[in-house]
Amino acid sequence: MRSLQRFGPRLAISAMTIVLSTPGLATADEATDGKDTTYYISLGDSLTTGYQPDVDKDTDVAYTDQLYAQLKQRIPGLKHIRLGCTAETTESLINGGTCDYPNAKSQLDAALKAMAQHKGKVAYVTLSVGANDILLNCVSPAGTLDRACLNSKSQTMAKNLAQIAGTLRKAGTDNTQFVGSTYHNPFLAAWLQGAAGQQAAKESAPLVKAANTGITQVYKSTGFKVADVAGAFSSDDFTTQVNVPGAGEVPANVAKICQLTWACTKQDPHPNADGHKVIAGTFAAVLAESDAPGGGASPTPSEPATPGAGESPAPSESATPGAGESPAPSESATPEPGTDTGANDPTSNGDLAETGASSSTPVLAGAGLAVAAAGAAAVYFARRRRTSEES
Template sequence: MSARSRLPRLARTLGAVTGAALLALSLAGPASAATHTPTLDLSTQPAAADHHGQPDYYVSLGDSLAAGYQPNVGHDTDVSYTDQLYAQLKQHDPDLVHIKLGCSGETTETMIDGGICSYPGATSQLDAAVQFLRAHRGHVRYVTLDIGANDVDGCLASGSIDLACAAKGIATVGVQVPEITAALHAAGGGRPQYAGMNYYDPFLAVWLTGPSGQQAARLSATLGVALNGAIEVGLKLGGFHVADVATAFSTLDFTDQATLPGVGQVPLNVARICEWTWECTPYHDIHATPTGHAVIAGVFRDVFRDSHRR
């Protein structure tokens, strides 16, 4: 059975678990928070660092996490996990060049069809990546991806969740993530190492609001598995390794305790969200801090290291 023939059944299954929208909605954030316009010119390429000829490339795709949005400055920055991962990879390959394509507010649909960020010579982020991968086939070493959270953005209105909207969003993730990963792998061929991430759960911060918030946090962590499950299936169908960011953030660990300054003992997963995102700051923002981005970069680095050893 082909991957495409399995997708409608997968979408129906995931669409039924609409509660996973709690996680995705919290990660989506406002699509207008940071409008990033990459300036990749597909007609040119960065010059080689030395006499060895064409350099190797790291191509990163995704949403505001890949773009590096930070609420304290209100725009995309170079503290993203993609930038930090690039710095680490470059230590072992000085000629490595980073092609950073992430777009704040990107959904799976806009990644495929365009509409938020502009890419000279391309119709969308995916089209820009595919063109670059084809033009530099054999010279791309790494491809990373984060996408899917913004697909249910807009399903929260007046404090309530539109379940039909959420179901549609999760079903879309189940269908379009495999299309994205398959297109990237087909364009890049067998040389690159491909990895995509699942998501942490910033909604866990509601634990600090009291008993009702603690109940909501537990529900969010449990139901969020469905959204990450959809993303992970899509990654694997396209030949991508999974960067398990959810586990790195201890998303399901309500048992172990940690001391949160100014608060006291809280579950480890709640502490991680407060320490590694902007949720528990006056910004009340879901994006990872520079420290959180460093954690995410480390997960990707370990995935590449492990896959290289196989």
């Protein structure tokens, strides 16, 4: 039986250059049917790049790729601008420093420039980010969490997420659909380790739920709709019992985490191909509601909600950033991801940090309300990335 210390995966921060098309030059498809070309822009971290631990690299099973395939069936002229960057945090997505984007200083800047160039033609924008904010800053090599760091980083993450979502929403049009995601709970896999693991799994659930509540509030306050990934993974269902081969009767949420992620087999929290399929379907359902008659575009941003006890902190400032907070769209031609030729495969810089717990209890349990945001942040772990624009 494996201990939760082995559950903590390694974090490898990799830097790489995204191959983008030459600014100002239309692609072959645009030249032939430019007026019919629309765009889907995906942003985020390793969740959006489809990292799979069995092959130790990013793959095209990512929910963003599967979602794109579904959307393209309805919109043949749709193109995917895939900007996701493994190891990205909310801060680096705004300011850059993790992945290189030619002619753009950051992932957010690249997205804004693409939205400016294709004004009125960006149909969809999806976002999954925040997982690495805590893990890259507040976890020691021994696997312990710094409570003071958590207090600071959880609030900073919420403010950064509001800035990212608000800036993207402001750059869109009435025809643009914006959707952000909540997170599943991989710590449920501890259930398979006996009584202590079952208690640990139960203790992790309210923390991740509180984090998802805060994330949801931020997205809704900035005009994003929300893909409830936690709900799709039955994250809070300890009541329904399901028979899992080799494990016997387990709660539905435990069964789902074993079925849809690598948490029970490789002690790696990333979704597997089936998990990414479920996430893609969750996003697709939200977008289908928006596309239905009367669905309209993403809602107008509202005032940020004030979280109650136990909920993640919401940003204290306006959701829409002011001058100087984020890069403004450039009027110059924007970069677009080019075809992935294999040259994009990154290499690790060798900076690895062990983040396993020191006992049978997850590092999140008992660390106080400040850890609520870390519940979401601990879901995905940075590995590698690739990016491409698909036709």
